Amino acid sequence: xxxxxxxxxxxxxxxxxxxxxxxxxxxxxxxxxxxxxxxxxxxxxxxxxxxxxxxxxxxxxxxxxxxxxxxxxxxxxxxxxxxxxxxxxxxxxxxxxxxxxxxxxxxxxxxxxxxxxxxxxxxxxxxxxxxxxxxxxxxxxxxxxxxxxxxxxxxxxxxxxxxxxxxxxxxxxxxxxxxxxxxxxxxxxxxxxxxxxxxxxxxxxxxxxxxxxxxxxxxxxxxxxxxxxxxxxxxxxxxxxxxxxxxxxxxxxxxxxxxxxxxxxxxxxxxxxxxxxxxxxxxxxxxxxxxxxxxxxxxxxxxxxxxxxxxxxxxxxxxxxxxxxxxxxxxxxxxxxxxxxxxxxxxxxxxxxxxxxxxxxxxxxxxxxxxxxxxxxxxxxxxxxxxxxxxxxxxxxxxxxxxxxxxxxxxxxxxxxxxxxxxxxxxxxxxxxxxxxxxxxxxxxxxxxxxxxxxxxxxxxxxxxxxxxxxxxxxxxxxxxxxxxxxxxxxxxxxxxxxxxxxxxxxxxxxxxxxxxxxxx
Numbered sequence: 001x002x003x004x005x006x007x008x009x010x011x012x013x014x015x016x017x018x019x020x021x022x023x024x025x026x027x028x029x030x031x032x033x034x035x036x037x038x039x040x041x042x043x044x045x046x047x048x049x050x051x052x053x054x055x056x057x058x059x060x061x062x063x064x065x066x067x068x069x070x071x072x073x074x075x076x077x078x079x080x081x082x083x084x085x086x087x088x089x090x091x092x093x094x095x096x097x098x099x100x101x102x103x104x105x106x107x108x109x110x111x112x113x114x115x116x117x118x119x120x121x122x123x124x125x126x127x128x129x130x131x132x133x134x135x136x137x138x139x140x141x142x143x144x145x146x147x148x149x150x151x152x153x154x155x156x157x158x159x160x161x162x163x164x165x166x167x168x169x170x171x172x173x174x175x176x177x178x179x180x181x182x183x184x185x186x187x188x189x190x191x192x193x194x195x196x197x198x199x200x201x202x203x204x205x206x207x208x209x210x211x212x213x214x215x216x217x218x219x220x221x222x223x224x225x226x227x228x229x230x231x232x233x234x235x236x237x238x239x240x241x242x243x244x245x246x247x248x249x250x251x252x253x254x255x256x257x258x259x260x261x262x263x264x265x266x267x268x269x270x271x272x273x274x275x276x277x278x279x280x281x282x283x284x285x286x287x288x289x290x291x292x293x294x295x296x297x298x299x300x301x302x303x304x305x306x307x308x309x310x311x312x313x314x315x316x317x318x319x320x321x322x323x324x325x326x327x328x329x330x331x332x333x334x335x336x337x338x339x340x341x342x343x344x345x346x347x348x349x350x351x352x353x354x355x356x357x358x359x360x361x362x363x364x365x366x367x368x369x370x371x372x373x374x375x376x377x378x379x380x381x382x383x384x385x386x387x388x389x390x391x392x393x394x395x396x397x398x399x400x401x402x403x404x405x406x407x408x409x410x411x412x413x414x415x416x417x418x419x420x421x422x423x424x425x426x427x428x429x430x431x432x433x434x435x436x437x438x439x440x441x442x443x444x445x446x447x448x449x450x451x452x453x454x455x456x457x458x459x460x461x462x463x464x465x466x467x468x469x470x471x472x473x474x475x476x477x478x479x480x481x482x483x484x485x486x487x488x489x490x491x492x493x494x495x496x497x498x499x500x501x502x503x504x505x506x507x508x509x510x511x512x513x514x515x516x517x518x519x520x521x
Contacts, residue, residue, distance in 0.1 A: 195240070
């Protein structure tokens with residue numbers, strides 16, 4: 001089947017419309033629910049680690065859990081109080097209890113005084129982050145000031161606070177009295193409108209690099225419904241924003257590498273360099289390992305035009321990076337982000353969820369601390385209960401595509417034009433993917449908590465969709481090839497839809513393994 005460009009564009013518009021309006025509908029129906037299977041019954045054994053069923057009605061909220069609430073409470077504090085601090089601990093009470101312990105006549109009384117002091121410190125905590133509907137475990141406490149802050153980088157909450165300020169001034173909306181109006185409007189602005197642009201740019205790349213109708217439609221369907229980004233559009237998070245920015249980076253880079261001076265004016269090329277730099281920098285601000293994409297793309301563009309890469313790309317990249325550093329300094333008085341203090345006093349204050357005490361912590365957040373080895377973590381991150389290739393097997397085809405791209409890049413089979421541009425981007429994707437996966441294997445043993453998949457890797461989706469394209473084109477040539485593609489896509493859509501209402505839930509493979517008793521956490 002051969003279709004015209006206008007006919008293909010109509011299909012793209014239909015797919016994007018369904019994806020975006022479905023996301024918008026889910027946002028307006030978003031609400032944190034309390035599920036019976038995740039709470040323990042009253043006659044449960046003592047080793048049942050599930051939480052109790054709430055004895056009083058929780059405050060209805062369009063936010064889901066600790067991760068997004070940590071950002072929302074910062075938005076509230078910034079606009080309503082003009083501060084990044086979301087809570088505080090009574091300094092005078094802390095000093096009194098410490099002095100009592102020091103003045104105790106013997107070690108036993110000192111220990112009792114210290115334990116009482118810890119309880120009093122926790123009881124003295126106050127602020128937004130301790131209110132019903134705003135509580136979160138993703139907070140840190142500055143040991144010098146005893147003020148609580150979100151552990152999330154403050155750039156995104158600062159941007160959202162700007163929109164909340166406008167809504168408050170324009171309509172008189174308060175995030176406490178008009179919670180749904182404020183939260184849903186901001187989510188539409190931050191998640192749905194960029195989603196439309198994300199998919200439109202994907203359609204542009206598909207048209208530029210695809211060769212068959214079936215392959216183009218296949219990749220568009222995968223981008224609209226077959227990645228684990230889909231469930232995350234209903235929550236305030238950095239992963240969707242990072243993926244959107246990565247797609248913009250990829251699109252601008254493709255325009256540079258495939259630039260035709262006979263068809264486009266030179267000033268547009270300068271604009272593409274600026275756009276690529278800004279988008280790459282913003283991607284790194286949302287996903288720290290995406291600095292590998294920024295650095296790799298800089299080297300790639302340096303070979304195309306040294307002065308444009310060295311001046312335009314770098315200058316544009318420094319804008320979001322500077323904003324990230326600046327807001328972090330305004331928030332906590334340091335350029336080092338709060339989440340980089342994990343394992344130290346900022347995280348391990350009295351009463352903190354993240355204060356590790358051997359033998360007392362269970363669950364997926366503590367898998368590594370409780371004996372899971374790096375090889376096992378590596379397997380589950382890629383192919384196991386949180387495996388990106390197990391949950392979204394359509395990306396197995398992307399691995400094939402990366403291999404094709406690297407081979408073409410090494411052989412220099414196409415030195416200029418569209419084919420060369422794709423092989424350069426595919427080789428870049430391969431290198432970045434290796435660095436990012438290696439970074440997380442080395443740096444952490446955490447799967448991202450309760451989440452629908454390996455959220456650390458979700459921002460790579462646009463790069464993997466691009467490398468998927470030539471493989472999809474190859475599969476279109478035979479019935480068996482198309483059948484394999486459809487089956488892989490079906491499993492990917494199933495995984496994305498399994499927790500469509502709330503991304504802060506375990507994937508289906510984890511639930512299956514847990515129900516069979518195959519997991520020790």
